[in-house]
Amino acid sequence: MSTNHPQETDSMSPFREQPRWHTPTLPLAPALLALVLLSPPTPTGAQDSGRYWGDEVPSGWNGSWPDELQTVAEESAFTRTTSSTQLLEYIDALQWRTEKLHVFNLFISPRGKAAPALVLSDPRVTSAREARESGKPVVYLHGNIHPPEPEATEALLMVARDILLGAREGLLQNQIVVIVPIFNVDGTDTFVLQDGSLGSTTPHIVGVRANSQGIDLNRDAVKLETPEVNALYRFFAEWDPILFLDGHLMGRVNHGYANTYAQSTVPAGHPGPRTYMDEELFPAVRDRVREEFGLEVFTHALFSPRAWPPTEWSHDRAAWTTEAKFVVNDFGLRNRMAIITETPGQPTFERRIYAQYAYILALLEYTNAHAGEMEEVVRAADEETVTRVLEESESGELRNWLAGEYRSRGSVDVLGYPSVVPEYLPGTSVRGTRTEGGAGEPELVRGVADMTLPVGTRDAWMPRGYLIPAAHGDVVAKLEAHNVTVTVLEEPLRAEGEEFRITARTAVRSRGYEMPALEGDFVSVEREFPAGTFFVDMAQPMANAAFYYLEPRSADGFVGWGVMDRALDAAMTGDPPAIYPVFKVRREVR
Numbered sequence: 001m002s003t004n005h006p007q008e009t010d011s012m013s014p015f016r017e018q019p020r021w022h023t024p025t026l027p028l029a030p031a032l033l034a035l036v037l038l039s040p041p042t043p044t045g046a047q048d049s050g051r052y053w054g055d056e057v058p059s060g061w062n063g064s065w066p067d068e069l070q071t072v073a074e075e076s077a078f079t080r081t082t083s084s085t086q087l088l089e090y091i092d093a094l095q096w097r098t099e100k101l102h103v104f105n106l107f108i109s110p111r112g113k114a115a116p117a118l119v120l121s122d123p124r125v126t127s128a129r130e131a132r133e134s135g136k137p138v139v140y141l142h143g144n145i146h147p148p149e150p151e152a153t154e155a156l157l158m159v160a161r162d163i164l165l166g167a168r169e170g171l172l173q174n175q176i177v178v179i180v181p182i183f184n185v186d187g188t189d190t191f192v193l194q195d196g197s198l199g200s201t202t203p204h205i206v207g208v209r210a211n212s213q214g215i216d217l218n219r220d221a222v223k224l225e226t227p228e229v230n231a232l233y234r235f236f237a238e239w240d241p242i243l244f245l246d247g248h249l250m251g252r253v254n255h256g257y258a259n260t261y262a263q264s265t266v267p268a269g270h271p272g273p274r275t276y277m278d279e280e281l282f283p284a285v286r287d288r289v290r291e292e293f294g295l296e297v298f299t300h301a302l303f304s305p306r307a308w309p310p311t312e313w314s315h316d317r318a319a320w321t322t323e324a325k326f327v328v329n330d331f332g333l334r335n336r337m338a339i340i341t342e343t344p345g346q347p348t349f350e351r352r353i354y355a356q357y358a359y360i361l362a363l364l365e366y367t368n369a370h371a372g373e374m375e376e377v378v379r380a381a382d383e384e385t386v387t388r389v390l391e392e393s394e395s396g397e398l399r400n401w402l403a404g405e406y407r408s409r410g411s412v413d414v415l416g417y418p419s420v421v422p423e424y425l426p427g428t429s430v431r432g433t434r435t436e437g438g439a440g441e442p443e444l445v446r447g448v449a450d451m452t453l454p455v456g457t458r459d460a461w462m463p464r465g466y467l468i469p470a471a472h473g474d475v476v477a478k479l480e481a482h483n484v485t486v487t488v489l490e491e492p493l494r495a496e497g498e499e500f501r502i503t504a505r506t507a508v509r510s511r512g513y514e515m516p517a518l519e520g521d522f523v524s525v526e527r528e529f530p531a532g533t534f535f536v537d538m539a540q541p542m543a544n545a546a547f548y549y550l551e552p553r554s555a556d557g558f559v560g561w562g563v564m565d566r567a568l569d570a571a572m573t574g575d576p577p578a579i580y581p582v583f584k585v586r587r588e589v590r
């Protein structure tokens with residue numbers, strides 16, 4: 001009994017048919033209200049508009065601190081950034097002055113350097129278990145996954161100082177803040193002269209983008225081939241942060257924002273956290289940054305076309321995608337919240353640090369005030385992910401997305417500088433931006449299509465479970481590194497479900513990567529699986545991630561990132577048809 005069953009269709013996912021995600025708007029508790037009232041006043045020195053444009057920052061924005069508590073950026077008049085050794089010195093200075101800091105090494109890098117994680121909590125916690133027992137959610141922030149973009153690193157050092165020793169101690173009331181200031185530690189310490197490609201001359205010396213293996217850590221979120229991202233994922237599994245912020249810079253821009261932000265846009269992720277961020281968190285933090293810090297921030301996107309006036313505000317143009325390879329995008333598959341910030345490259349280093357500092361503090365104010373509400377959103381996403389698999393997978397009704405694209409949310413008004421144009425830097429093939437004109441108040445471009453809404457374009461049935469032959473322990477190890485729970489069959493199992501018959505093993509070129517791809521058809525079959533076969537029970541919170549990694553036709557799952565290469569080589573050696581070595585279980589046959 002075997003019928004062809006074309007599994008991928010353009011039909012609607014049940015996720016898309018859900019009613020809009022609703023979150024109760026909770027009134028501010030009196031204690032929180034008092035905190036808000038006690039927070040420092042808006043910095044003085046704002047221009048007439050109350051905004052700081054171009055390179056402007058409020059005077060004295062970073063406070064006055066003794067020499068030993070100055071960051072490298074501060075003591076160099078914002079011309080240098082912190083090395084891994086200078087980071088340890090700074091942490092040492094903090095640690096002697098507070099009871100609220102615990103430090104551990106997220107990892108030791110291939111070049112033997114520590115990547116310290118700062119756990120800020122009141123009272124202090126020194127382990128993931130103590131963090132869980134405290135009942136407070138963990139918020140995780142890091143800088144320098146791309147070391148030539150060190151604004152967030154410098155801002156995070158100031159934020160840690162403000163929380164531990166300054167006026168922001170209230171931010172630990174309802175949350176635990178974990179900061180890894182320098183994530184790509186080997187790239188950070190590989191110093192090169194800045195070549196002007198940022199659009200700004202500062203800092204004069206920067207690290208390199210890749211790690212010591214030459215790998216871009218922010219493309220390793222599915223493949224997990226670097227020790228750095230593997231360590232990050234072990235931390236995620238142990239500490240389970242509800243929100244993750246990853247700080248970046250994007251050169252060659254002509255928008256008028258001090259900082260920009262995006263979140264996970266992989267359509268396979270549960271829509272609850274994503275919708276909450278779009279509707280609640282992002283607008284509130286944006287307003288807070290304007291009110292408290294005098295800066296305009298908006299979605300991470302770029303104008304399209306380059307001609308003025310632009311007609312679209314586009315994630316695609318800013319190299320943001322619906323693929324999971326970025327750590328922030330992949331994090332959404334865990335039913336959690338994640339933010340990438342991207343400051344524009346052409347303002348001064350000081351201005352870029354101020355922009356990251358403002359965004360991070362406003363965000364932490366929000367997360368501290370809404371910790372319980374955010375926790376409810378992510379727990380509800382976990383529970384619903386499990387419930388839907390239990391209730392709807394066997395019938396075949398449960399579907400999820402394999403790929404996506406951006407469509408318009410409607411029209412928006414966007415700030416931009418028409419006179420800032422990309423051009424080649426003298427004597428190089430590097431495209432920079434002319435900075436004159438990127439100062440003063442930008443123009444408000446009205447009615448631009450907001451092309452930042454992720455929508456699914458190709459979907460598939462989400463099974464009750466996946467079965468993987470015992471020979472493919474390497475694939476299972478990768479699932480486990482992603483925090484997917486995998487068990488081993490103790491007895492043989494007869495299962496009805498679908499297998500994927502491969503008709504072609506091809507490759508697609510995607511944004512600089514040559515990615516393996518498969519063509520074929522799903523066929524309904526009944527099969528017997530021996531004891532020792534691996535079983536991925538999809539009734540688990542990581543089901544959306546497991547689905548995205550294991551499906552043979554995912555945009556950038558395990559097939560695309562080569563994780564299945566060895567298993568596919570084995571599958572292709574026998575007589576045709578070659579069967580994809582992951583079986584989709586509909587139900588057990590007794």
Ligand SMILES: [Zn+2]
Pocket residue numbers: 146149248249
């Ligand atoms: Zn970057």
